[in-house]
Amino acid sequence: MDLSIIKDQLAEYTVGIAGAGGLGSNCAVSLARSGIGTLVIADFDKITEPNLNRQYFFRDQIGQFKADALKNNIEKTGSCTKVIIHIIKLSKNNIPEIFKDCDVIVEAFDLAEMKEMLAETVQTKLPGIPLVLASGLAGWGNNDTIKYRKIDDFLYTCGDESTEVSVDLPPLAPRVGIVANMQANTVLDILMNKI
Template sequence: MHNALHTGLARYLSPEQIDALSSARVGIAGAGGLGSNAALMLARSGIGNMLVVDDDVVDASNLNRQQYWPRHVGRPKVEALAELLLELNPAIQVETRRMRMDQHNIGTLLPACPIWVEAFDGPDDKTLLVETALLGGYRIASASGMGGWGGKAMGKRHLGNLVLVGDFSTDVMLAPPLAPRVTEAAALLADAVLEMVLGAHAPD
């Protein structure tokens, strides 16, 4: 586990914190603007195990906000994202499922991880994952409201095992999904996961 990433993290985190992050297992449901950015931030923060679920391929229209490069266009998102995660941290354990999470398979996917990042586009998909996760006792971070530019400040709302992030008003389906606000929401998702793993607040 002594690679460049962990050597760097050791400047900022205790061995116990690094161990907690390395052993944490997080599910990333959706590998688009939210999921791809959140996954890279979590990997940079030392999360050692991820399951990435997505059925889509990288399109040129994704490059304005998703953690992909022109060389990835046409490739499955889960494959391209796993490659980036392993390049950043060769010790990370990444499992990929190129599939759409739905009511028929969600019951078999959720038990793989105690913590999930909801990173879907569609409201029905979001609702299905959040409600099923909460009923199953899983912890989950979900995003809402991240379209356009400017607008309301984003924040987090803690509701038991659920953390909601976003501006809670902007419909990304109506406003252009651009890198700054999409990435801001992804950062809040990643930060919510770190709270779940390390505790609510960093020590003074």
């Protein structure tokens, strides 16, 4: 399929990004470069120096809201993607309203508790929208443990499903980037199959 046909197709769709940290920033940039029509990005946090080891931000953006800075960085790629941002802490109450018009939602949180909350909310309140989770991306190496799993038409997961970040096993750019791009690739797969 010709690249322009792919871009025309993807331009029709809206993708929700829940969290604009290591997963969300890298996944969003990848989706924008691919030609997704609209991204709805929600995050309440500001950029700090330790974020720069893996997140798609730059030194001069420290102190800015991640959602704001990510919108700017996406615009700098030259992509035509429309970016809608919500500077807000996502919760069971606001998730349905923020992401209701999305064709796919990407779970891009750090904490397992938040991942679980989002999964429960999307699966019960937005049951027709596919959700792409990330679970297990800490440390380095072990390329062969990072996998993709389709649970059903509405739930997918990317990651090794076993490593959790800790002081001795921090999140680093390569594995976070692999999983974020695996999520983006899963989104494209879901959307291209809608043709």
